[in-house]
Amino acid sequence: MKIRGLLWFAFLLVLNACANVQPGKTDVVSNYHYAVVLESQSRVSFVQSNNIKLEILKHVLTQLTYCEDHDFGSKSATMPVFQADEIDRLAPALQQAANRATPGQWVRFVSYSQKRGTLFTVPRKTEGVLFLTDSHHVNIAFNYINTRRSPSETSVQYHQYARVNPLDIDASPTSLVVTEAAMSIHMLADGHPSPLWVEVDFIKIKQQETEPIQSPSDDFVVGETSEPNPSSARNTPEPQVAEPSVKKQRMIKQQLEFLKKLHQDGLISDTDYEQQKSKVLDLLYSEHD
Numbered sequence: 627m628k629i630r631g632l633l634w635f636a637f638l639l640v641l642n643a644c645a646n647v648q649p650g651k652t653d654v655v656s657n658y659h660y661a662v663v664l665e666s667q668s669r670v671s672f673v674q675s676n677n678i679k680l681e682i683l684k685h686v687l688t689q690l691t692y693c694e695d696h697d698f699g700s701k702s703a704t705m706p707v708f709q710a711d712e713i714d715r716l717a718p719a720l721q722q723a724a725n726r727a728t729p730g731q732w733v734r735f736v737s738y739s740q741k742r743g744t745l746f747t748v749p750r751k752t753e754g755v756l757f758l759t760d761s762h763h764v765n766i767a768f769n770y771i772n773t774r775r776s777p778s779e780t781s782v783q784y785h786q787y788a789r790v791n792p793l794d795i796d797a798s799p800t801s802l803v804v805t806e807a808a809m810s811i812h813m814l815a816d817g818h819p820s821p822l823w824v825e826v827d828f829i830k831i832k833q834q835e836t837e838p839i840q841s842p843s844d845d846f847v848v849g850e851t852s853e854p855n856p857s858s859a860r861n862t863p864e865p866q867v868a869e870p871s872v873k874k875q876r877m878i879k880q881q882l883e884f885l886k887k888l889h890q891d892g893l894i895s896d897t898d899y900e901q902q903k904s905k906v907l908d909l910l911y912s913e914h915d
Contacts, residue, residue: 651734651787654726655719660712660737661782662719665755667732669791672757675724678764678828683724684717686764686826691803692771704803707752707771712737720756724764732757736785741772749775751785754822755792765812767792767823771800798822808834874909881906 651663690707708716716737723733733756740747754768769788779785796814801821804811808830812823882903889899 654723654733656783657715658781658783659739660716660719660735661785662716662723662733662735664723664727664731665734666730667757668730669793672727672730672732673760674729675727675758678721678724680717680721682828682831683721684713685831686766686809687713687717689805689809690766690824691805692800693803695799695801701801704805705772707768707802708737709739709741712739712752724756724758727757734787736782736787738775738779738782739772749779751775751779753788759825762827762829764826764828765823766826767795767812767820768802769795769822770798771802771822792822793820795822796820806834878906878909 651665654662654664656662687708688706691704692707693704694702716735720733720735723735727733734754735756736751736753739750739752741750742748750772752768752771752773754766754771756764756766758764769790769792796816796818798821802811802824804824808827810825810827811819812825814820885894885899885902885906888894889896894902
């Protein structure tokens, strides 16, 4: 009886595992907080990844923001799609999956998080896909962003992926907000912007990150820290003595008048008066105000 019970228990475990495996998906990473899978898609033509860089991918995830629609058409302030800890664990998995994807596959992901509410943290989940339509345009489309999880959704390992294709979503209580020139909201076939689909130009992001830093002065060659530019040194005009500022002139005059009054009242000697007056006059054409 004990053996039969153990066999029956094992059968139930296998049956439950099979129920959670959805056809057409290949697990890449599955964890308590997030999961990333490769999924075949025949509706749209995708291309193979060309070595997506982790730093750029993290930058993109950091720049993704959204707002929520409220009653009477008002919108909330923009909020980040992913928290910092989500990006740290999700970005490497997305990079791994994207670089493994073959033409015709996209990367589907889900991330569980705890979003801070008014009094308590609220369990949330975000699901979407990532794919390339050409060598440098990466698309990220969401099924939903930071949607409240049900009490039974405690681990991504038992997550049921949405059956709705995110590319078909044309209305949503949340909508993405573009924050930089390298990103753009995808336009649907009817000419309206998609609420949850953004396109990213990786070439523009690379250009932004590799733009040379301008030298603070034309007297120095870019990249040099101590040697002046010889060609610019030849054209440097001779230094001129700056005239004292009005503020300095007023201050010196007040000090001279004060010394003169002290001398007239017999509070300082002739020698002290001449010495202090000489020091004050020396300040008149000193280098610093």
